[in-house]
Amino acid sequence: MAASPLMEGAGDHIQRVDTLETERALVSKYEAFVFDCDGVLWGGSHAIEGSLDTVKALRRAGKRTFFVTNNSSKSRRQYCVKLEGFGVHGVGVEDIVTSGSAIAAYVKLSHPDVQTVYMIGEEGLEEELEMVGLRVVKEEARPAPGMTEDEFRENVTDPEVGAVVVGLDTSFGFRQLCVASSYIQSGAHFLGTNPDVADRVGSLLMPGTGPMLTSIQTASGVAPVVVGKPNPLLIRQLMDQNGLAASKTLMVGDRLDTDIMFGNAGGVSSALVLTGVSEMSDVVGLQAGGDKTPTYLLERLGALLPAATEAAEAATETSAVAKM
């Protein structure tokens, strides 16, 4: 069977999913599907064609679905609302992992002595941290003011702060850099939600959490622990909490350096879609078994819609027969 023109160039060790037969095989093989969101389901506020219908069909077919994102700006509750808005009903916060919910869980698990954190981040992160019972200290002023040498000298830090938690904050500024560095120098843990350097916005790359982390690292001399993808912490947490078998779980993502690496590090199969950041040219030359090498390659998640719909119909019939 000939590969579609878009799919040419990847080695044979990456399975192309580009015929109804291969699509059926994929849908039938896995019981749990873990989706990256941006670049797979939507791009910003714009749904990617066929993706959400595929998610709905997989759910109707009895598959378990999970949503994992490095975006810490929105809480899991806000993600449920977003999915509802796209017509995906009945997703609970327990089916979603954001880098914000992951870092909140990480603080509770790894640093149970920490009750108070200094946060650089937005509302969704604050909500997640408070949801696990942490007290959040942050700069109230937005836009964040600067900090002079005299202010730095007089700055009285909160002695209760045991960790600095940094997520994307589009009003990050010098004052936060100074205060975060002060806490870390005084012994607070330094934790970052995700390492993303930048995201494509229009024709340019807009800075992400990564540049904020490197500035604090440079100032304090301490490297952060970063919980977001590709750190496999999240997927291991997800699998443990939901009793997922690695052989029956598939991670679907649009980035080789976060999503695919993340799935591989978590020991599950991975599928790259070409609707986001990584392109066919990034796939060419990937070696078999590499940490960024996906198990499968499909043009877009929507390609699975016919096979998923078939599976959903079969499941409905089985259920109808069972009821007779």
Place this chain on the structure above:
Amino acid sequence: MAASPLMEGAGDHIQRVDTLETERALVSKYEAFVFDCDGVLWGGSHAIEGSLDTVKALRRAGKRTFFVTNNSSKSRRQYCVKLEGFGVHGVGVEDIVTSGSAIAAYVKLSHPDVQTVYMIGEEGLEEELEMVGLRVVKEEARPAPGMTEDEFRENVTDPEVGAVVVGLDTSFGFRQLCVASSYIQSGAHFLGTNPDVADRVGSLLMPGTGPMLTSIQTASGVAPVVVGKPNPLLIRQLMDQNGLAASKTLMVGDRLDTDIMFGNAGGVSSALVLTGVSEMSDVVGLQAGGDKTPTYLLERLGALLPAATEAAEAATETSAVAKM
């Protein structure tokens, strides 16, 4: 002759200047003295005992004196005022190099096509850039506001901007990170005044220009050209412009990793004083001829005061005799 207790531990390849004899020899050997400011002459607004009297005596003795600082917040004109305030009269802007004046000269010399720069920095840097005829584009709002994804998308950058110039800015924020990264992605040169990571303020290290540069580097994927110490560009400029002979020039500084490295890279002799950042423990174990190994070690600049005063008196007598 026994070394003073403070001076013990350095290898013999570093000449200790701790007796009137060695102090006389040093004063007599050099015709030009290049001083780092903070940590040598003063600490913030507080004069270091004996330092400024020594500078005055050396000037009376007919020595040429120059002042080099990585601080870009003040202009050379403002440094003249500061020296005047400490009683050092008659120093001209031509005797001072700041990382701000150096970067302005560097833009004119290395990028003569650049007429407009996007500046992140404070007033002293702006003054230096404008003094060489550059148009300065900057964020007007202080404190700097943040930048949302929509604002990033709509952000219209100035097509005339040919370089991004970054100096210490205590109201640096996410908006400047975004705009600087956009210019650099669009091809503008990326220039930094100085690499200093942090300065000791009270009991903690306050972030400097370094963390700002690393955040922009992470976001844009481009490393800056940094003109400040230890880049020997400044000292070479100073020597060329003033016709200084390397064998007759001494760099005096308090930091091995900037000042001493800078003097050594410039091919002149270097003297470490122990009134600033570097300590005796940093000197122990330095190898002969290392890039951070000073030629001389003296406790403080003021130690040269007796020898410099003698030289000044001798110069006055010679002058008085000549007038008879």
